Amino acid sequence: MxxxxxxxxxxxxxxxxxxxxxxxxxxxxxxxxxxxxxxxxxxxxxxxxxxxxxxxxxxxxxxxxxxxxxxxxxxxxxxxxxxxxxxxxxxxxxxxxxxxxxxxxxxxxxxxxxxxxxxxxxxxxxxxxxxxxxxxxxxxxxxxxxxxxxxxxxxxxxxxxxxxxxxxxxxxxxxxxxxxxxxxxxxxxxxxxxxxxxxxxxxGAEGFAHVTGFGEHTWPDTLDIMGWRVDPQGLGVVFARAIPPFARRRLRPALTAILQRQGLALEDVGRFLCHPGGAKVIEALEASLSLGQGGLDHEREVLAAHGNMSAPTVLYVLDRARRAGLPERSVVTALGPGFTASAVTLARAA
Incomplete structure (x- = not known):
């Protein structure tokens, strides 16, 4: 940009x-x-x-x-x-x-x-x-x-x-x-x-961070992992048990490719700010990104206090992280229907 x-x-x-x-x-x-x-x-x-x-x-x-x-x-x-x-x-x-x-x-x-x-x-x-x-x-x-x-x-x-x-x-x-x-x-x-x-x-404005890059990765043949079904009474959740093991196996290579297109590696990221889909998903994300158990502390705090609110949840995580102090570079990432990984790279404002 x-x-x-x-x-x-x-x-x-x-x-x-x-x-x-x-x-x-x-x-x-x-x-x-x-x-x-x-x-x-x-x-x-x-x-x-x-x-x-x-x-x-x-x-x-x-x-x-x-x-x-x-x-x-x-x-x-x-x-x-x-x-x-x-x-x-x-x-x-x-x-x-x-x-x-x-x-x-x-x-x-x-x-x-x-x-x-x-x-x-x-x-x-x-x-x-x-x-x-x-x-x-x-x-x-x-x-x-x-x-x-x-x-x-x-x-x-x-x-x-x-x-x-x-x-x-x-x-x-x-x-x-x-x-x-x-x-x-x-x-x-x-x-x-x-x-x-x-x-x-x-x-060109002043802020607490700058967006320096973004990317997505959608895996083929994964439409049945997450989404809505439409019934006469309303929306019904599609929420496969395969999400945690899928995230554990597949997220790291997807984020690696997204960051490579920005000239970055996983090691260049000071903090991953992840959508906390649930306790098992958080554990899978920590394992996939080699963060160590307990590494996603903001994510656990948001999940405990608010549950999974779907799309806004990762922005709640970002809000906690910025109040605690963002590292020089962070990546906001979430998994959603598609099945898709989305990531936004942030640089802390000087």
Whole structure:
């Protein structure tokens, strides 16, 4: 990139309802007690997930009721709109910008459908100009935080002087299903929460870090590893047990190739900032990248406090890392549907 793209700010926004893992397990027992031994065999995953609590857009009682597409869509619009505005305004405030100064807004979300998008619904509240360029992005899943950051950086680099606002919103809890839960749904119930993150980028500006490179790697014949299935009642999770061993075997060579295209090696990276898909995924990432057990401490902290929020989660990790002090070079990376690894290389601002 000819002019370095600065990350001028980064903000996170928690959903309004706190759900402890103990309360989630108790609720699951009540809801699935009729399934007896089937649920008893799966219940230990709540204790092994690495999650203490997460936040949701709806109160716990809402999830105990049957909901179809209309209810879930309305909850997505209301909850997503509120989190979008909260995260975006905080990022703008930190960057010293107003909504009227934003030239391009990138919205990343894969847990609901909004047409017009969340950014259009928030225009008046945030003071966006009528000529703002709106870019909604759907389908990236857990990789959306990293890929969205790369896309926002590309746009900032291609439009010198433009202020780019990236907002990532995911409401994973709305996919909780009572009708016909499978093993993947139960695992998702013990892992997933809701949240949002936003950042402001501009080429040639001052910030806490600069984006120096990015890349992706999509493995062929892996469509069934992660994603959504579409059912009459809503979205259902596709979450293969193969994810941790796949990450252990395949992530290192993929990141090696991405970094080589930037003239870098794994050894040049001071810290990998990874999307924490779950406790087993974190262990697999540490093994794949030879980080040593416990090396991904920020990731474990975010998972414990917020669960897996899908796309925003890696930006929560980045936020913790920058407050603790970024190394000279770091790489933000996440795995998502495709099956795809996405990576963004950051240089700490002087």
């Amino acid at each position: 000819s002019s370095p793209v600065a990350l001028m700010s980064l903000a996170t926004a928690d959903a309004p309802h706190m759900l402890s893992q103990a309360d989630a397990l108790a609720a699951a027992y009540r809801l699935f007690e009729s399934r007896g031994a089937w649920f008893d065999r799966l219940a230990p995953v709540f204790g092994n997930a690495g999650v203490r609590a997460r936040q949701t857009v709806m109160p716990l009682s809402w999830y105990a009721e049957p909901h179809g597409w209309p209810d879930r869509a309305q909850a997505y619009l209301e909850g997503g709109d509120a989190l979008f505005a909260k995260a975006a305004q905080a990022a703008l405030d930190e960057a010293g910008c107003t909504g009227a100064e934003v030239d391009i807004v990138v919205t990343v979300s894969s847990t609901g459908i909004a047409t017009p998008g969340l950014e259009a619904r928030a225009m008046r509240r945030l003071g966006f100009r009528a000529d703002i360029a709106r870019i909604p992005v759907f389908g990236l899943g857990c990789a959306g935080g990293a890929t969205g950051l790369a896309l926002a950086a590309r746009l900032a680099a291609a439009t010198p002087g433009a202020t780019v606002l990236l907002v990532v919103v995911e409401l994973c809890s709305l996919a909780f299903r009572l009708d016909a839960p499978g093993k993947a749904d139960i695992v998702a119930t013990c892992l997933f929460g809701d949240g949002a993150a936003a950042c402001v980028l501009r080429a």
